[in-house]
Amino acid sequence: xxxxxxxxxxxxxxxxxxxxxxxxxxxxxxxxxxxxxxxxxxxxxxxxxxxxxxxxxxxxxxxxxxxxxxxxxxxxxxxxxxxxxxxxxxxxxxxxxxxxxxxxxxxxxxxxxxxxxxxxxxxxxxxxxxxxxxxxxxxxxxxxxxxxxxxxxxxxxxxxxxxxxxxxxxxxxxxxxxxxxxxxxxxxxxxxxxxxxxxxxxxxxxxxxxxxxxxxxxxxxxxxxxxxxxxxxxxxxxxxxxxxxxxxxxxxxxxxxxxxxxxxxxxxxxxxxxxxxxxxxxxxxxxxxxxxxxxxxxxxxxxxxxxxxxxxxxxxxxxxxxxxxxxxxxx
Amino acid sequence: xxxxxxxxxxxxxxxxxxxxxxxxxxxxxxxxxxxxxxxxxxxxxxxxxxxxxxxxxxxxxxxxxxxxxxxxxxxxxxxxxxxxxxxxxxxxxxxxxxxxxxxxxxxxxxxxxxxxxxxxxxxxxxxxxxxxxxxxxxxxxxxxxxxxxxxxxxxxxxxxxxxxxxxxxxxxxxxxxxxxxxxxxxxxxxxxxxxxxxxxxxxxxxxxxxxxxxxxxxxxxxxxxxxxxxxxxxxxxxxxxxxx
Numbered sequence: 001x002x003x004x005x006x007x008x009x010x011x012x013x014x015x016x017x018x019x020x021x022x023x024x025x026x027x028x029x030x031x032x033x034x035x036x037x038x039x040x041x042x043x044x045x046x047x048x049x050x051x052x053x054x055x056x057x058x059x060x061x062x063x064x065x066x067x068x069x070x071x072x073x074x075x076x077x078x079x080x081x082x083x084x085x086x087x088x089x090x091x092x093x094x095x096x097x098x099x100x101x102x103x104x105x106x107x108x109x110x111x112x113x114x115x116x117x118x119x120x121x122x123x124x125x126x127x128x129x130x131x132x133x134x135x136x137x138x139x140x141x142x143x144x145x146x147x148x149x150x151x152x153x154x155x156x157x158x159x160x161x162x163x164x165x166x167x168x169x170x171x172x173x174x175x176x177x178x179x180x181x182x183x184x185x186x187x188x189x190x191x192x193x194x195x196x197x198x199x200x201x202x203x204x205x206x207x208x209x210x211x212x213x214x215x216x217x218x219x220x221x222x223x224x225x226x227x228x229x230x231x232x233x234x235x236x237x238x239x240x241x242x243x244x245x246x247x248x249x250x251x252x253x254x255x256x257x258x259x260x261x262x263x264x265x266x267x268x269x270x271x272x273x274x275x276x277x278x279x280x281x282x283x284x285x286x287x288x289x290x291x292x293x294x295x296x297x298x299x300x301x302x303x304x305x306x307x308x309x310x311x312x313x314x315x316x317x318x319x320x321x322x323x324x325x326x327x328x329x330x331x
Numbered sequence: 332x333x334x335x336x337x338x339x340x341x342x343x344x345x346x347x348x349x350x351x352x353x354x355x356x357x358x359x360x361x362x363x364x365x366x367x368x369x370x371x372x373x374x375x376x377x378x379x380x381x382x383x384x385x386x387x388x389x390x391x392x393x394x395x396x397x398x399x400x401x402x403x404x405x406x407x408x409x410x411x412x413x414x415x416x417x418x419x420x421x422x423x424x425x426x427x428x429x430x431x432x433x434x435x436x437x438x439x440x441x442x443x444x445x446x447x448x449x450x451x452x453x454x455x456x457x458x459x460x461x462x463x464x465x466x467x468x469x470x471x472x473x474x475x476x477x478x479x480x481x482x483x484x485x486x487x488x489x490x491x492x493x494x495x496x497x498x499x500x501x502x503x504x505x506x507x508x509x510x511x512x513x514x515x516x517x518x519x520x521x522x523x524x525x526x527x528x529x530x531x532x533x534x535x536x537x538x539x540x541x542x543x544x545x546x547x548x549x550x551x552x553x554x555x556x557x558x559x560x561x562x563x564x565x566x567x568x569x570x571x572x573x574x575x
């Protein structure tokens with residue numbers, strides 16, 4: 001059984017925010033007397049994460065996902081509560097802790113803009129005390145996994161967003177971190193680049209047993225990488241558990257598109273007592289509860305002349321959209 | 332830094348204030364008032380140009396930009412203080428400036444052959460050390476100001492305040508020896524005359540108190556270093572990872 005590597009207990013974070021009225025009067029007032037209020041963006045959250053786990057943080061913009069990641073990697077100090085990552089207090093930023101983690105923020109880059117990525121890789125290798133031979137080995141391995149061998153020697157500014165993101169990833173992983181904090185790593189990437197990045201992360205997790213904490217607004221990232229999700233709503237955790245359980249709970253029905261041989265069969269089916277979503281000529285879409293799907297299908301096939309049928313899951317984005325606005329998703 | 336050859340050449344040329352000042356001083360015979368010959372004054376301003384080239388610091392502007400753009404965040408979670416990056420950038424640029432600075436010196440000698448002199452190895456070594464110490468002082472002062480970004484976001488405005496005493500008291504516009512006696516005694520207690528005046532006098536062969544110069548340079552470094560460490564530690568606690 002895997003041991004816990006991240007412990008968070010009653011964690012809170014507040015920021016001082018100054019507000020200003022519009023116009024000249026407001027500006028003068030703001031200059032002489034600033035009005036600042038303390039905004040609690042993370043409210044008393046607790047959770048634990050096991051070694052090797054991939055956990056997705058879900059939430060609307062401004063819910064607090066990124067702030068949680070920033071506290072986990074030690075970038076910002078928590079206001080209250082306790083936090084331990086790999087046995088360290090992250091905000092103390094001890095050398096051994098920093099050598100164990102990495103943070104990738106989509107669109108924010110650490111690569112040197114005018115130089116080829118290979119220069120940044122060797123710079124990072126020196127920062128993390130890797131000798132040149134070991135660094136070369138890791139660069140070769142990671143560039144092979146990420147399929148970016150040809151792009152290592154072109155200036156970063158000449159690379160496409162996808163190539164740049166892969167190079168960012170390589171720069172961030174050169175020291176073989178055990179814990180990855182990824183804040184929207186696929187932001188702005190095309191579908192193929194997103195898929196390649198997800199495949200790489202899966203492979204990296206499998207090969208190194210690294211723990212991955214991920215935020216993303218692309219649901220495909222979450223569904224293909226994370227078994228567990230933590231939903232954040234207004235700085236509080238509204239759900240922490242398995243993704244499939246959450247989806248089942250929030251989407252208790254499936255849609256069945258039935259194509260009847262004739263329109264009269266469709267009309268008969270419409271009047272047979274099933275919940276009808278819509279009907280067009282000989283095509284009819286029914287909503288059926290997950291638990292009665294087998295018996296319903298059996299009854300339909302036995303009693304009506306059916307040409308074809310399709311069972312559709314409701315779009316995942318729609319379900320996740322519901323989660324983002326829910327205060328409590330507990331099952 | 333070699334990626335920015337043209338930019339660096341322009342920077343090197345833009346640092347020619349000492350030559351303008353030399354012109355003002357010599358054309359108005361101001362050197363007579365401070366009892367320095369035209370020749371020694373010319374050498375002083377040439378050396379002031381060289382010292383400035385190899386001690387100029389802009390870390391506050393780089394850090395402020397990186398801080399506002401959220402670029403500091405990835406640096407903060409690396410096991411090295413981000414200021415080492417800026418330090419390395421400055422050193423790299425100083426090395427790149429060498430040929431451009433020496434072309435300017437060469438041209439100056441062609442037009443003013445009477446000024447040519449070759450300092451001996453000992454003087455050259457001491458001047459190089461004092462220029463590096465001057466760079467360290469300026470780097471520490473600007474790093475302390477840069478750390479104010481954790482509180483004010485626009486720390487470069489504070490730096491502009493510091494620029495005025497640096498300009499007038501460092502010896503860039505006039506050798507410190509030209510100030511009245513009672514002002515001089517105060518100026519020598521500040522770090523400013525050890526930024527340009529001391530190394531330039533050392534290199535040009537003008538009279539200067541070498542022991543006091545090095546003592547004050549080292550003293551200021553030792554005073555500024557713990558201040559930087561403290562303000563850095565307080566600042567990172569305030570860091571909000573803005574822009575990311």
